[in-house]
Amino acid sequence: MRIQLQFEPVIAELDLILHGILLTIGLSAGAIILGSALAILLVGFKSLAGRWAGALVDAYVEIMRNTPFLVQLFMIFFGLPLLGFRMAGTEAALLAMTLNLAAYSTEIIRAGVDSIHKSQTEAGLSLALTRLQVFRYIVLKPAFARVWPALSSQFVLMLLASSICSFISVPELSGAAAIIEQRTFRSFETYIIVTCTYLLLALSLKALLFWLGRKFFPQTSGLARIETKGGARR
Amino acid sequence: MTTFGWPEFLFILRAAGWTLLLTAVAFAIGSLGGGALAIMRLSQSHFLSRAARAYILVIQSIPVLMVLFMSYYGLSLFGIELPAFFAASASLAIYVSAYLAEIWRGSIESVPFQQWEASSSLALTRTQQYRYVIIPQAIRISLPPTVGFLVQLVKNTSIVSVVGFVELSRAGQLVNNATFRPFQVFAAVATIYFLICFPLSRLSRYLEGVMHASRGH
Numbered sequence: 001m002r003i004q005l006q007f008e009p010v011i012a013e014l015d016l017i018l019h020g021i022l023l024t025i026g027l028s029a030g031a032i033i034l035g036s037a038l039a040i041l042l043v044g045f046k047s048l049a050g051r052w053a054g055a056l057v058d059a060y061v062e063i064m065r066n067t068p069f070l071v072q073l074f075m076i077f078f079g080l081p082l083l084g085f086r087m088a089g090t091e092a093a094l095l096a097m098t099l100n101l102a103a104y105s106t107e108i109i110r111a112g113v114d115s116i117h118k119s120q121t122e123a124g125l126s127l128a129l130t131r132l133q134v135f136r137y138i139v140l141k142p143a144f145a146r147v148w149p150a151l152s153s154q155f156v157l158m159l160l161a162s163s164i165c166s167f168i169s170v171p172e173l174s175g176a177a178a179i180i181e182q183r184t185f186r187s188f189e190t191y192i193i194v195t196c197t198y199l200l201l202a203l204s205l206k207a208l209l210f211w212l213g214r215k216f217f218p219q220t221s222g223l224a225r226i227e228t229k230g231g232a233r234r
Numbered sequence: 235m236t237t238f239g240w241p242e243f244l245f246i247l248r249a250a251g252w253t254l255l256l257t258a259v260a261f262a263i264g265s266l267g268g269g270a271l272a273i274m275r276l277s278q279s280h281f282l283s284r285a286a287r288a289y290i291l292v293i294q295s296i297p298v299l300m301v302l303f304m305s306y307y308g309l310s311l312f313g314i315e316l317p318a319f320f321a322a323s324a325s326l327a328i329y330v331s332a333y334l335a336e337i338w339r340g341s342i343e344s345v346p347f348q349q350w351e352a353s354s355s356l357a358l359t360r361t362q363q364y365r366y367v368i369i370p371q372a373i374r375i376s377l378p379p380t381v382g383f384l385v386q387l388v389k390n391t392s393i394v395s396v397v398g399f400v401e402l403s404r405a406g407q408l409v410n411n412a413t414f415r416p417f418q419v420f421a422a423v424a425t426i427y428f429l430i431c432f433p434l435s436r437l438s439r440y441l442e443g444v445m446h447a448s449r450g451h
Binding site: 071 | 428
């Protein structure tokens with residue numbers, strides 16, 4: 001049996017793929033930024049407010065982490081319109097991704113915050129900083145620095161999970177693939193190209209996050225940072 | 235239009251059985267592959283180690299959905315028409331093997347180096363070292379992250395609904411299409427997933443605590 005791969009019909013739909021790539025990047029970037037911001041809020045809320053707030057955040061995190069992203073997406077896309085929140089597929093996708101990523105990031109960042117020694121907080125409080133200021137200026141950055149690798153792989157997993165949004169017909173990269181497949185009937189060729197694109201996107205994101213980590217959280221001791229030129233300016 | 239009643243719920247519950255079976259089969263096949271890859275990755279042969287590394291990197295950098303489509307359409311290109319269950323478990327096994335390989339490599343590497351030296355001073359061959367000295371200790375270390383990964387696997391079985399296999403999520407979709415009660419239906423589906431995953435997450439955390447306690451002294 002001879003197998004012939006024909007890539008030409010798929011290449012002809014290049015603009016659809018490019019549009020899909022942009023949407024995948026946009027959704028992922030949006031979810032990473034909004035999700036991290038929400039996670040920081042939740043971690044701050046948990047460590048500053050009372051026990052009830054903590055239990056509430058814990059419940060949110062456990063529910064999101066122990067149910068599939070697909071079911072969360074369906075719940076938002078099919079369920080919310082019944083409550084009067086009508087939204088397009090792309091908006092539902094962004095919302096689901098943000099809420100999902102926020103739960104995972106909350107857990108990761110909380111681990112980082114827990115790893116900061118109590119003496120740091122006490123030193124801050126003894127300088128008459130408020131609890132919020134201590135969290136903002138003393139705890140948060142070293143906590144982030146410690147968990148940056150874990151956070152980075154969670155971000156990459158989110159980029160990969162964005163493919164699931166094609167289930168509600170969002171034309172991101174795998175949604176675009178489904179459309180091209182229907183138009184050209186060249187299923188395998190389409191998915192080879194799209195898979196390679198995902199590979200490229202994921203590796204680029206990994207490299208970008210690694211670079212960001214090196215830039216913002218240099219792995220040097222405090223003293224070394226003061227002595228180097230870059231640190232002195234800060 | 236039907237309502238979301240007892241028969242519909244039973245339909246969903248039965249589909250949960252398929253989710254569990256899919257998880258078990260994918261995990262069983264994937265763990266064989268993952269174990270082999272972990273040992274290849276640590277092998278002294280550059281070729282084997284690089285090949286395993288490339289495989290792990292590629293599979294971990296593409297969506298599970300793409301693994302599913304690639305194996306589904308790839309096989310049909312060769313004229314092999316697999317039943318949906320086998321196509322689904324095969325592609326999930328590919329995904330499982332790459333992640334377990336990385337988890338288990340870490341576990342093997344965290345067995346203290348002296349254990350290798352001591353066992354080789356007893357003239358054990360490399361296979362014997364793995365069999366009698368390293369793997370028994372590595373398994374203990376690997377338990378918490380492996381159980382944690384099992385949770386990811388259970389959740390990721392939800393995407394095989396795309397090749398038409400009726401597991402928990404697909405059953406939820408079908409019932410929702412018939413009843414149009416998305417909140418009740420997907421809340422039921424989510425609850426079943428939660429009841430499967432939450433005890434596993436807890437178990438993983440508990441095992442981690444046990445390990446830490448034994449390491450502290």
